[in-house]
Amino acid sequence: MPVPNRYRRTIRIGPVQVGTYYDRHGTARHTAACTAPGCGFSADYRDRSAAELAARTHHCKP
Structure with missing residues (x-):
């Protein structure tokens, strides 16, 4: 069972929420995920600035 x-x-x-976590290899990863109902956008990035840029430019089309 994977660790959450x-x-x-x-x-x-x-x-969009942006958060930082450590993956299974111990490297820091950054996630941008849209919380709007029916959107489904989420992506992982190596840089925090890339995740924040994706959050700023995201447009929902549910």
Whole structure:
């Protein structure tokens, strides 16, 4: 059974949440995920700035 991700440094930019976690190899990864109902957008990035840019430019089309 996989271990659940424990996010830290979470922020919200519009409907998108950005958080940092450590993957199974111990490297820091950053996730941007839209919380709007029916959207389904989420992506992992190596850089925090890339995740924040994706959150700022995301447009929901549910």
